Amino acid sequence: MAHIPDGVVSVPVLVAGAALSVGGMALGLRRLTPERLPKAAMLSALFFVASLVHFPVGVSSVHLLMGGLAGILLGWAAFPAIAVGLVLQAALFGFGGVVVLGVNLANIALPATLAGLLGRRLLARPAVAGAVAAMGAVAGTAVMVALSLALSGREFLVAGQALAVTYIPLMAVEAVATAAMIGLLAKVKPESLELRP
Amino acid sequence: MIRLLAVLALLLVAQPAQAHKLKLFVTQEGAEISGKAYFAGGGAAIGIEGQVLDSQGQTIARLQTDAEGRFRYTPPSDAPVRIQFESGDGHMAEAAIGQISRPPSPSVASDVDLETAIARQLTPLKEQLDRMESRARLSDIVGGIGLIIGLFGAYAWVVSRRGKTS
Structure with missing residues (x-):
């Protein structure tokens, strides 16, 4: 799952995740201009509560991530927004460990940012842009979680299969939700998308 | 956005909040x-x-x-x-x-x-x-959202002060 608990991943993966996260945070904080702060806070809160919306998939259940939405609206500034949400989820809900925060942040925020930046190029058609960002973010997170587990000595295919089963329905749900939200924002509040003329 | 958060809040109240763990x-x-x-x-x-x-x-x-x-x-x-x-x-x-x-x-x-x-x-x-x-308890959720507002508010305050002095 996206929130890896303590004690599962190995030390090199922890260090790599932490390094990626520090880099992403440095880039993100520079892009976090005062005008973007309210938007970042809103998306941070959305990310924080979205993890409580569950739906059952097979024997397990999966929760929303909403990384794609943060990525498309904030770009690199999604990093600090997701970081705040993740820290609070770990502290208040016990989602994911404390030592692995760097790995979890990299696994969620990096694909979210990259997919969001890709989505921003397609903003001429907002719904398509939203769907691409959401699906890219979820798929990227699934691959990165499977990689983190594989590099820690877990079976890549076992983890990959378990993740694919739960993440493909999640991709569909998030794509529809994000497409609807970006579509709505483009209509009623286009300045929130920061379209350059 | 506010309407969206309101809908989310309703969702949370309607069903018992669950943790996936x-x-x-x-x-x-x-x-x-x-x-x-x-x-x-x-x-x-x-x-x-x-x-x-x-x-x-x-x-x-x-x-x-x-x-x-x-x-x-x-x-x-x-x-x-x-x-x-x-x-x-x-x-x-x-x-x-x-x-x-x-x-x-x-x-x-x-x-x-x-x-x-x-x-x-x-x-x-x-x-x-x-x-x-x-x-997950409702008080945790509300507290978390409050913390997020406070944190970003404090950051905005710091950033705005920095803007004035320079």
Whole structure:
């Protein structure tokens, strides 16, 4: 799952995740201009509560991530927004460990940012842009979680299969939700998308 | 956005908030350890593999949950053990069992029977308590959102002061 608990991943993966996260945070904080702060806070809160919306998939259940939405609206500034949400989820809900925060942040925020930046190029058609960002973010997170587990000595295919089963329905749900939200924002509040003329 | 958050808030109030996390519940009845693995707020963790570790971290036995997510194990010695379960997708749960108390002698067998019976009666209650503890509470959610507002507000304040001095 996206929130890896303590004690599962190995030390090199922890260090790599932490390094990626520090880099992403440095880039993100520079892009976090005062005008973007309210938007970042809103998306941070959305990310924080979205993890409580569950739906059952097979024997397990999966929760929303909403990384794609943060990525498309904030770009690199999604990093600090997701970081705040993740820290609070770990502290208040016990989602994911404390030592692995760097790995979890990299696994969620990096694909979210990259997919969001890709989505921003397609903003001429907002719904398509939203769907691409959401699906890219979820798929990227699934691959990165499977990689983190594989590099820690877990079976890549076992983890990959378990993740694919739960993440493909999640991709569909998030794509529809994000497409609807970006579509709505483009209509009623286009300045929130920061379209350059 | 505000409308969206309001809808989300309603969703949270309508259904009990759940946490997606592998949980392990372990009890001891006499010399036997029994337990259940489940996803917090969700169903039982069926057919996942676990292991029993001794105090040095060596694996001494392997376990697998049944169709209800339950497992049973009788340790060979009285030494404390740790039980660890892991699902394929990166969830892990661990429980420690201290010194295992065995019936000291046959003469107090009736006492032991009573204890075993009480332990069996208490098990569902303990399981329920364990489940309740793992639920995300509304106060946590509201507190978290408040913290986010405060944090970003404080950052905005710092940034605005920096803008004025330069």
